[in-house]
Amino acid sequence: MRLILASASPARLSILRRAGIEPDVIVSGVDEDQVVAATPSGLASELARLKCDAVASGHRDRLVLGCDSVLEFDGQILGKPHDPETARQRWREMRGNAGVLHTGHCLRRGDDVVLRAAATRVHFAYVTDEEIDAYVATGEPLHVAGAFTIDGIGGAFVTRVEGDHHNVIGLSLPLLREMVQELGIVWPDLWNLNGHDANG
DSSP, X not given: OOEEEOOOOHHHHHHHHHTTOOOEEOOOOOOGGGOOOSSHHHHHHHHHHHHXXXXXXXXXXXXXXXXXXXXXXXXXXXXXXXXXXXXXXXXXXXXXXXXEEEEEEEEEETTEEEEEEEEEEEEEOOOOHHHHHHHHHHSGGGGSGGGOOSSSGGGGGEEEEESOHHHHHXXXXXXXXXXXXXXXXXXXXXXXXXXXXXXX
């Protein structure tokens, strides 16, 4: 059973590969900035659905996964900051505080669809202005939800997480396994261990 990942995220691809799954990657082209929703979980789920549907329309016989993440912080929904000043401002607000990272997951095969969202609470270190400036200068926080990563340069700035850490990276493996089962697929059937380098 070959999986299509409807996402350009290298982090999501890495999660799947390390779990023994070598997906085909097809980027959806969905304009994330045009989508609105009432809640962070709802927005993440709707973006995941749109990405999945955009790719699945041309691959109805395949299993297609769409995902998207947003950070809920202080009553705001935060996606990718895109520019350095926005990233700096977010980090000044987030340091020493906590937020909830929501990731929507949409899995489709033909007309069968499963849509779920996972939430993980993330606690941020009290980083200095100098550390924030240096981090933003790397470019890493500009293109990730919430302006941080835990699997990259920003990992030292996250003190702990409550929940599935994979979800913070961009894809909850335990949740995805449950979704796969709902579609009547056995999780190990997705493994491609022979054509896959376990070291990434």
